[in-house]
Amino acid sequence: MLFGRSRKTQRESDEVLTPSAEEIEVQDTEGRAESGPFDASEVEERESYLDLGAVLIAPRQxxxxxxxxxxxxxxxxxxxxxxxxxxxxxxxxxxxxSEGLWPEIREQIAESVRSQGGQTEELEGTLGAELIASVPAETPDGSPGYRVARFVGVDGPRWFLRGVFSGPAAIQRDAASELEELFRSLVVVRGDSPMPPRELLPLTMPKAPQEDEAAEEPSGLQAPERGPEITEIG
Incomplete structure (x- = not known):
């Protein structure tokens, strides 16, 4: 697993046309508690995860x-x-x-995308209801195109997890399968502190790797930057 700077430009593969419903194959959705993403209370041990505070990530080659x-x-x-x-x-x-946030947030994202001159399409995917959004953007050669992203959301016990897929995974189910599996393996640590709905759960820098892992893992992090976002949560 490697860390790096946040990219300042979108991938070239993001500048594609809006996908049709046929390109995102509809599949059945299993329950969250059985297939993830998981709540911290549903995980017995955390030692194998990379700890980023509110989110735990399972390492992968x-x-x-x-x-x-x-x-x-x-x-x-x-x-x-x-x-x-x-x-x-x-x-x-x-x-x-008592209630989930995703239906309302999904509509707010759609309104935000439309206000930017973009288009959205709501589909039922492997993670439930999801939103395909395309926003006008300039391609690397200067010609007009679209930046495409796929928004997914999962309501858990007192938390909401949002994912924004880009690149081929935004429009091709085969290309998205491994990233979707990673997304499902995430663990959310809500904590016990009272927080208003929609407040961002605190993320933290990961701890430096142990000495016996130094040969396989990088010894530190490069200075992170804020990356491009299509829209805020609302």
Whole structure:
């Protein structure tokens, strides 16, 4: 697993046309408690995970992580997992005990995308209801194109986890399968402190690797930066 700087430009594969419903194959969705993402109370041991505070990540060969930082507060606001040519940005938020946030947030994201001149399509995918968004963007050669992202959301016990897939994983189910598996393996640590709904759960820099892992893992992190986002949570 490697860490690196947040990329300042979108991948070339993001500048593609809006996918049709046929390109995102509809599949059945299993229950969250059985298939993930998981709550910290549902995991017996955490030693094998990379601890980023509110989110625990299971290491995987070839996985690269980018921590994205808010300039004004210097707090970590998101983690992006890169695997191959695709990536998924992850954020965890506090949520009410009695109801989920995803239906309302999904509609707010759609409104935000439309206000930017983009288009959205709601589909039922492997993680439940998801939103495919395309926003006008300039391609590397200067011609007009679209930046495509796939928004997914999972409501857990007093938390909400949002993922934004980009690259081939935004429109090709085969390309997304491994990243989706990684997303499902995430563990959310909500904590006991009272927090208003939609407040970002605190992410932290990971601890430095132990000496016996130094040969396999990088010895430190490069200075993280805030990466590009299509829209805020609402």
């Amino acid at each position: 070839g996985l690269e992580l980018r921590l994205e930082v808010e300039e004004s507060s210097q707090r970590v606001i998101a983690v992006t997992m890169d695997l191959g040519e695709s990536s998924v940005q992850v954020q965890a938020f506090a949520a009410p005990r």
